[in-house]
Amino acid sequence: MLLTIEKIIAGGLGLGRREDGCTVLVPGVLPGEEVRVRVRRRHRRFLEAELQEHLRPAPARRQPPCPFYGRCGGCDLQHALYPAQLAIKQQILEELLQRVGLAAQVLPRLAAPLAAPAEFNYRQRIRLQVEQGRAGFFQSGSRQLQPISTCLLARPEINALWQEMQQHKGWRQLAGQVKALEINLDPVSGRLVVMLRHGRRPRPAERRAAWQLCRDLPALQGLAFLPAGHAAGPFIDQRSGPEGRPGPEALQLxxxxxxxxxxxxxxxxxxxxxxxxxxxxxxxxxxxxxxxxxxxxxxxxxxxxxxxxxxxxxxxxxxxxxxxxxxxxxxxxxxxxxxxxxxxxxxxxxxxxxxxxxxxxxxxxxxxxxxxxxxxxxxxxxxxxxxxxxxxxxxxxxxxxxxxxxxxxxxxxxxxxxxxxxxxxxxxxxxxxxxxxxxxxxxxxx
The missing domain is CATH 3.40.50.150 (Vaccinia Virus protein VP39)
Structure with missing residues (x-):
């Protein structure tokens, strides 16, 4: 069907209406765009659709810089120039205040949005899901993993470490038992701490692999195992040896x-x-x-x-x-x-x-x-x-x-x-x- 997108709603989806007035929600669109869509899922009061073609793109549309955009579920407004993103969020907030009857009391006191100093490379912490040794983010609305090699929202130090880790034999030894991976940047030292949500307590060979990672990657301050159903630990850093430390003091951020x-x-x-x-x-x-x-x-x-x-x-x-x-x-x-x-x-x-x-x-x-x-x-x-x-x-x-x-x-x-x-x-x-x-x-x- 053909749609004109009226607005973006909470959750980042575009809203348009079928000829009979039925609401249609579409990701990856902008207000004012004319688009061709295909229905994916029907609900009693609305339809979910996917974008097929832009017939009249909005002036604020851009080519998303991330190669994983649209497949990774992490971002949903990257197709809009940053000033347009701010305008969309402000409009969502204003509409929500109107819907609950607070517009008269609040909108006169609502200032313009406070823009972020950087629109990319701002996150000092990311969490990746891991399946069968592959790490990435779940696709939007699903549990299907999209493996990634880099994330444009993460700080450059995080991406550099992740790319090194993916090539290291120590990570390949660990990855089979890892359910999720978190990388944290220490903003003061510039070094990083990795947390592994492990399926069980780590075995000696896995502790040795973790220690080898710490020894070979200078940016890695340390690594913490978070085994399912057990207390956190061991906590491993370059000086701890493969047995690790009982407490996380050396991993302080x-x-x-x-x-x-x-x-x-x-x-x-x-x-x-x-x-x-x-x-x-x-x-x-x-x-x-x-x-x-x-x-x-x-x-x-x-x-x-x-x-x-x-x-x-x-x-x-x-x-x-x-x-x-x-x-x-x-x-x-x-x-x-x-x-x-x-x-x-x-x-x-x-x-x-x-x-x-x-x-x-x-x-x-x-x-x-x-x-x-x-x-x-x-x-x-x-x-x-x-x-x-x-x-x-x-x-x-x-x-x-x-x-x-x-x-x-x-x-x-x-x-x-x-x-x-x-x-x-x-x-x-x-x-x-x-x-x-x-x-x-x-x-x-x-």
Missing amino acids: TMSLPVVPAAVNLELGFEPWGFSQVNEEQNRQLLALLFEFLQPTGREIVADLHCGMGNFSLPLALLVGEVHGVDLQAAAIRWARRNAEANRINNCYFSRAEAGQGLAALQVGGIRPDVLLLDPPRTGCKELVAALAEPLPPRIVMISCDPATMVRDLSGLLALNYQVAAMRLVDMFPQTHHIETITMLTKSQP
């Missing part, structure tokens, strides 16, 4: 985080499997935007309820009165405390708890935050928002990586008599449909 208003450069450590933003440069811009929203005076009490290893807590502590970080992951709290000590920050306190329980504990202890910082996982913080009670903090900053759960939680906060003071889309993941936002809310006066 470190990120450098400039706090410009305080004229300080923090160095924050974390474990390779701990959470950190994959786009280091955009993370710095997001931090600067957080400072711009808050305009700290040096007296605020901040509760960071999803603090991780201190990515926001510790920089904020240099500019406010005190910060209380809460996270449910024990390793995150352990590293947050280490990072506070290593950077000589003594007004930042960390505790392990679920976000709502952590906030309740602060209030029981007589601590009344002036600012709540919420940076939840994709599932959002519905339960926390529902449990908020007086005295409510004057300001809340919500950082979200999923617009659907963001608008749900935002609706709950607006019902508590908050209003949106500022919102901005932060493009953390160029070439993909993923949308990150930061929103500041202030408490309306009764």
Whole structure:
């Protein structure tokens, strides 16, 4: 059938309509394009189709630079010039706000998107699926593996190591038992840590192969086995020998985080499997935007309820009165405390708890935050928002990586008599449909 693409919807698919009005969803298209498509799958309310031919391409269309694009499920907007990608994401966000009835309250406060400093080679961590010794990404909407030799979203150091590994006999010895492979770049040293999700505990020959990899590839800081059903380990580096080390201390990663208003450069450590933003440069811009929203005076009490290893807590502590970080992951709290000590920050306190329980504990202890910082996982913080009670903090900053759960939680906060003071889309993941936002809310006066 012939279609005119009206818009791109959440998930990166183009939407067009058949002559009878039936909705048709198509990947790899842009708004305004006239295309020929073939139906792949029929649903009760819409059709899925695949692109056959461009009859009138959009001016913003480009030839995707990645040879695996369209087969690999990692990217879905690479066929659009980068400014067009930003416009598409902004339109998706605006439409979502309109659909849930928040347009009048939010759109006047929604700024232009914050572009990423680099649209390619920005990821400092990638995860490859492995089947029968071949590594790559699953194709979109399937479990079919597309082997890859390089990824244009990954930092050059990651691609260089992966290409070396593929030629090394040590990797070929290991690959048969590996289910997934993660490569992490240490932004400070430039060296890399590899994690192997192994089907079982590694045998002596596999440990020797891993050690040989570490010895032969200078960029490889170390390697961790994550065997299914068993504790992590051994942890192998160039000096450990094939038996490895019992703990991952030698595989620590470190990120450098400039706090410009305080004229300080923090160095924050974390474990390779701990959470950190994959786009280091955009993370710095997001931090600067957080400072711009808050305009700290040096007296605020901040509760960071999803603090991780201190990515926001510790920089904020240099500019406010005190910060209380809460996270449910024990390793995150352990590293947050280490990072506070290593950077000589003594007004930042960390505790392990679920976000709502952590906030309740602060209030029981007589601590009344002036600012709540919420940076939840994709599932959002519905339960926390529902449990908020007086005295409510004057300001809340919500950082979200999923617009659907963001608008749900935002609706709950607006019902508590908050209003949106500022919102901005932060493009953390160029070439993909993923949308990150930061929103500041202030408490309306009764």
